[in-house]
Amino acid sequence: MTDTPALARLLPDLGRRVLVMGILNVTPDSFSDGGLFAAEEEAATQAESLVAEGAAILDIGGESTRPGHTPVPAEEEQARVLPVIRRLAGRVPAPISIDTYKASTARAALEAGAAIVNDVWGLQREPDIATVAAAHGAPVIVMHNRETIDPSLDILDDMRRFFERSLDIARHAGLPDADIVLDPGIGFGKSWEQHIEALRRLPELRALGFPLLVGVSRKSLLGRLHDRETKPSERLNGSIAAHVLAASLGADIVRVHDVAAHVEALRVVDAVLPRGEAR
Numbered sequence: 001m002t003d004t005p006a007l008a009r010l011l012p013d014l015g016r017r018v019l020v021m022g023i024l025n026v027t028p029d030s031f032s033d034g035g036l037f038a039a040e041e042e043a044a045t046q047a048e049s050l051v052a053e054g055a056a057i058l059d060i061g062g063e064s065t066r067p068g069h070t071p072v073p074a075e076e077e078q079a080r081v082l083p084v085i086r087r088l089a090g091r092v093p094a095p096i097s098i099d100t101y102k103a104s105t106a107r108a109a110l111e112a113g114a115a116i117v118n119d120v121w122g123l124q125r126e127p128d129i130a131t132v133a134a135a136h137g138a139p140v141i142v143m144h145n146r147e148t149i150d151p152s153l154d155i156l157d158d159m160r161r162f163f164e165r166s167l168d169i170a171r172h173a174g175l176p177d178a179d180i181v182l183d184p185g186i187g188f189g190k191s192w193e194q195h196i197e198a199l200r201r202l203p204e205l206r207a208l209g210f211p212l213l214v215g216v217s218r219k220s221l222l223g224r225l226h227d228r229e230t231k232p233s234e235r236l237n238g239s240i241a242a243h244v245l246a247a248s249l250g251a252d253i254v255r256v257h258d259v260a261a262h263v264e265a266l267r268v269v270d271a272v273l274p275r276g277e278a279r
Helices: 006-010 041-050 074-088 102-114 127-137 155-173 190-198 203-206 234-250 261-273
Strands: 019-024 056-062 095-100 115-119 140-143 182-185 253-256
Touching: 006 155, 019 041, 019 095, 019 261, 041 074, 041 102, 056 074, 056 182, 074 095, 074 127, 095 102, 102 127, 115 253, 127 140, 127 155, 127 203, 140 155, 182 203, 190 203, 190 234, 234 253, 234 261, 253 261
Parallel strands: 019 056, 019 253, 056 095, 095 115, 115 140, 140 182
Antiparallel strands: none
16 A cells, blocks of 8 residues: 555656646547547557657547537447547556546546546536546546636636635545646636636646646637637647746646647756746
């Protein structure tokens, strides 16, 4: 028996360097790569490529969370993700996180070999998901989200109150603080200005005392900064810039589609601003 938190055992380099989480969407309708990896063989090949490129975590999701997405029943979500998780668990060296807000999907995924729960509703859509994670000794990633966009909000104040509710749920379920990561939810439930503000004020979130995950990869908010219409796959430069900035402001993990390019860029951040130094 060890007293080392599960998160520290799964990610021993967390806090020592910026970690890259590789995105694997086994969906037909995700905003950037929907349909590309929906089949098990293609998904497994992509997962192995992401890990070979340097992904420290492999994030597998079976339901698109893009704006305007169609909700997917838990049974369908599980039919998409479970064969891939079973195939990869123990075969790839990176821990697998399950990208879901459904307690039943989290349970099935953890039983299939996933090790982390990544909830885009911060444990608040289905609070039982926290109990499931605690029962399996799985760390959780708690993302800030909103049903509606309210440009008048102080978005950092809203995040703090949201995370307080999420932390209450996690602690009540028996999840230790050492196994919790916070995600500001860039691209979710915010105006463009609030997305930018959330990134700018990452040090204030970092002051809450939890590791931070930031995911801006290929998102439409980056497209607004171009002087032309762009497809998600054309937003690599902006994605790298946003994640390098996030890392310099305190992000510990970045969630990306393009792993190799981000690993190279973040080596520069780690060389100039080693973890633990003021950022």
